[in-house]
Amino acid sequence: IDKHVIDVSSGDPHKAGMPPISFIRQVMAVCLYPELLKEKSLPLDVRQRAQKLLDMCSGGSVGSYSTTSIGLPEVQKSISEFITRRDGGVLSHPEDIILTIGSQKGLSVFLNLLTSGEGKTQTGVLTPMPCPHTLPMLLDMTGLALVPYRLFEEQGWAVNLDELHRALEAGRVHCEPKAIYISNPGNPTGYVQDRETIEKVIRFAATNCLIILAEEVHQGSVYGQDKEFISYKKVLSEMGKTYAETMELVSFHSISTAYIGECGLRGGYMEVVNIDPAVKKCLNFTPSAPVLPQLALELSTPQLTVTFVLFLKEIHHIEDTLSQNAKRALEFLNRVEGMSCQPSMAGPFLYPRVHLPPHMVEEAKRLGVKADVLYCQRLLEEEGICVGAGCENGQEDKNYHIRHRYLLINNKINQFHRSFCEAMLTG
Amino acid sequence: IDKHVIDVSSGDPHKAGMPPISFIRQVMAVCLYPELLKEKSLPLDVRQRAQKLLDMCSGGSVGSYSTTSIGLPEVQKSISEFITRRDGGVLSHPEDIILTIGSQKGLSVFLNLLTSGEGKTQTGVLTPMPCPHTLPMLLDMTGLALVPYRLFEEQGWAVNLDELHRALEAGRVHCEPKAIYISNPGNPTGYVQDRETIEKVIRFAATNCLIILAEEVHQGSVYGQDKEFISYKKVLSEMGKTYAETMELVSFHSISTAYIGECGLRGGYMEVVNIDPAVKKCLNFTPSAPVLPQLALELSTPQLTVTFVLFLKEIHHIEDTLSQNAKRALEFLNRVEGMSCQPSMAGPFLYPRVHLPPHMVEEAKRLGVKADVLYCQRLLEEEGICVGAGCENGQEDKNYHIRHRYLLINNKINQFHRSFCEAMLTG
Structure with missing residues (x-):
């Protein structure tokens, strides 16, 4: 061709021409080449923020290993504060935030931990149809059985509870479903789930001992009229102790989406809720998380400064x-x-x-x-x-x-x- | 404490205070914030090189996905040219270069492909003792049997062929050794192998159908008098067709070492020689390789420009x-x-x-x-x-x-x- x-x-x-956010790129440029701290043509708060980020890095360099393998503690803290604000005060804990190389890699690491058995004892994952186009191959490569639950176009691609029950029963014939994958806002459908649906899905998962894998990477780009993103974490936390303190939930987010759109930097995190500490330990998947995407994550949660207006x-x-x-x-x-x-x-x-x-x-x-x-x-x-x-x-x-x-x-x-x-x- | x-x-x-190489950081800063292309205080060739790198990126942005999952083709090409120069003209092919998130991640991905069997059929890897401190856990996590071969301190930590034979026989009692891990220059010993040793190791591996996993990340920091780094690839290529066209070899390198020392960026590559194309396909381990460490890799192979003197x-x-x-x-x-x-x-x-x-x-x-x-x-x-x-x-x-x-x-x-x-x- x-x-x-x-x-x-x-x-x-x-790739399609959407510009990056200046502030994020300016600060990262200064972090890479700290001589720019003296560059008066760059806004003062850009340089101050860069200095703050450099202070987080060992030896003041983005070239040093991340201080812990799951991320810089200050970045974990910033992200948990962002989540707490987003969820109207529902607390997020820094130690539950695990930095990942994009949301996909985080998912892949978690799926690897779920893998066990073969034939009828193989772990199955309830998966929406349609789903993100990278998911079927990822499940296959990880050795997990895909248990499809259909989303119905005539219902605007909403999750249908009867269909979830049918899918689970059908799945149990050939494998052991242990998790349900949710894409909200839906990829590729663009459907945004309401609180009622989320509550029902959580109850369904609780009844059937399913871990909820909530891919919520498009949370920052809801444009449908009167629609808002509500996180699974928030709804779970408001459903009472029985749910809030026991249901295992992993939420995935990324800097590749919405107005950030930094796909090439490969930055993401997962928030793990009610996950066994022993399992959390296994989520350390690299000897050290890359530093630059962590800084981009930190920068993508806006703070009130002069450049904030821009x-x-x-x-x-x-x-x-x-x-x-x-x-x-x-x-x-x-x-x-x-x-x-x-x-x-x-x-x-x-x-x-x-x-x-x-x-x-x-x-x-x-x-x-x-x-x-x-x-x-x-x-x-x-x-x-x-x-x-x-x-x-x-x-x-x-x-x-x-x-x-x-x-x-x-x-x-x-x-x-x-x-x-x-x-x-x-x- | x-x-x-x-x-x-x-x-x-x-972390210990060694400064980064200015050129690498300057170019990367410009790539992140292309407004700096106009910044006259930055050397012209820095800006020209940044423009060249930006032209490699989809949509001219480091925020776009890498065009292929194993790396930007231009970066693969630069690295293969660097290897060809390093090895005195022994050709390296761009399609054999696979970009990785640090050398460790590359190794981990390759080890995963080797894993099979259990008990006496479990895949074993001949491993030097002492070896890099992250290796034993990595082998264990990947489900591979560690088959130790000792390096003798009184021989200055050189590889001993008799010991390799002993180790292999001992290993075969409890597993199926399929690969030999080499660390050259040795981590943590600092020993640099000579051509004669490398030839012997290659013959040993060939006779016993072992894949050679050559960790060569410290190739850029040889300071011993009259010592020079010779790559396994170069020696293999000069041992005649029987070896050069059949022996499976994977070499690992990284930007975390020597005068580059960019551990936090997590950039590395593996060169795969005589590896089955089907296996090569499986080495695509992320949907997309991070872009910034690729650019750092590209920049760490010096080119003759004005700033080259600095x-x-x-x-x-x-x-x-x-x-x-x-x-x-x-x-x-x-x-x-x-x-x-x-x-x-x-x-x-x-x-x-x-x-x-x-x-x-x-x-x-x-x-x-x-x-x-x-x-x-x-x-x-x-x-x-x-x-x-x-x-x-x-x-x-x-x-x-x-x-x-x-x-x-x-x-x-x-x-x-x-x-x-x-x-x-x-x-």
Whole structure:
């Protein structure tokens, strides 16, 4: 392909041209090259904050090993304070914060600890369908059984409790389900769970002795009207001692998302609630956590300083742009004949259904590929647009979908979809 | 302990006050905050190099995902060119370079792929004693059997071929040895292997179908007179087709060592030689390699530019300081009564033998700790100096050792050693 390729399949904001937050980058630059502490052209509070971060590092250098393998204590503290503020005062404890190399790596480490048995005793994980496109392979590589629970498009991709019960029973036939994976706000659906749903899921997990793995990385990009992110931790803490002090919960977050969008830095953390201290010890997965992504994490929880005004301005600009783009992309996709898309409330993706004529599905079968994959391949070859096939998100049914980051809207999709369906009819 | 603690147990140069290389940090600072591209106070070639690195990143931002999960292709290329130069023209191929989060993580990923069987079919790894202090636990966590081969102090810690044969036979009784781990220059011994030894080890590995895992992270800090680092890859390539095209070899390197010393950035790579492409695929261990440590890797292979003069000057200053310190520390330790230390030729450590009187060994036994651990505990408590106990390096015999980074020399050790032995005599 010598066409210019536009990749809208992954949630990588900087790649798509979203600018980084100046404050974060300025402070990190000073930390890397402390001679810039004297650079008057950089704001004073940038330099002060950099000095504070350098003081956290052994020998005052980001080149020294992290003082503990799960993270710099000061960063753990900042993150726990951020969570406490976010959850309206529900306490988060620094020792429960484990710094990870992106949220994915944290998840992978935790899943490794869950792995045991084989055949009917193999550990199973209840997994939403659709789910984040990296999850099915991760479960497979870790040796865990994927126990699918469906999210229903006609219900706007909400979690359905009856379906959870059905899935659990079905899973118990071939493995031992020990955890439930939640993606909230949903990846790739953009659905935001309400308190009532979260309570029900927690009760369901408690009754069935399931650890809750809450992937909450898109918590900072909720734009749906009257929608707000409520963390599993907050709801759990407000459900009374029986739940709050016993239910095992791990929440994953990352700096790759929302207005931060620092995918390349690979920074994330997990907050572990009611997890056995012996298990916590095993979560030390590297001899030493990288220092720079820790600093970026620390910086992504805003503090009131002079530059804070610019920080907020940049955040609001990005947020406004994203929510407007999401709205425009949704309208656009719903105007394409043969496509329909549920409104998304959060996160970087839209997940439209693509109505493919039966003859095309036949054509794909003849070629030995899935119909949505064929669709995506052709869209890439003919228009240079790379979208994700719904089957990557674990969706195996006959409703075909594509995963589409709304940061860029491309009218080529419209033309392609029409000509693709037509070509298939006549061809 | 409210004393100030001086940690000389780990090889963390920046923590001990060794400055970073300006060029590396300047370029990285500009990459993080590209507004600095306009900053005239920064050298032109720093800014030009930063622009070049930014051009490698998707969307021109270090915040975008790495274009492939094993690393940016340009970085793979730079590293392979560095290796080709280092090995006097023996070709290294970019596709054989796999970027890792420090060398340890790379090793851990590869060891995971070796793991299989249990009891007599468990995979075993021939491991030097003494070895890097993090290795025994890593092997254990990965489910591999440690098959010890001893290095003999009286031979200056050289590899002994007879001992390799003995170790292999002994190992085969209880497991299936499939790999040999080599640390060259040796950690913690500082021994640098010569070509003849390396050839013998390669023949031994070939005869016995062992994969060679060559930890060569201290290649950049050889200071022993008339000593030079020769890579296993180079020797292998010059031993004729039978060896060069069949022997499986993995070499590990890192930016945490020598004059770079960037432990906190967690950057490393492995070069895989003659490894099955299917296995290579499995080495993709993260959805995306962090971008910043990749840039640091790229920058740690010097290129001829204006700032190169300063770069070289800084390197030479650091190297001179290190080799002088090593010499002084060696002389110092050999003057302490009851200590003796083999000359080290490379790397950050000295590994002196500590001659403990029998009554002290008895005392330790009574307390239920190893004698070298007791020694290190007391040294920490009484003088605030943290050295590593030789048993951490897997040394189980009755010759007690301590691991001591020579970057800092502390006369307190002398006083302590004398009073410790005396107190034990009278107490």
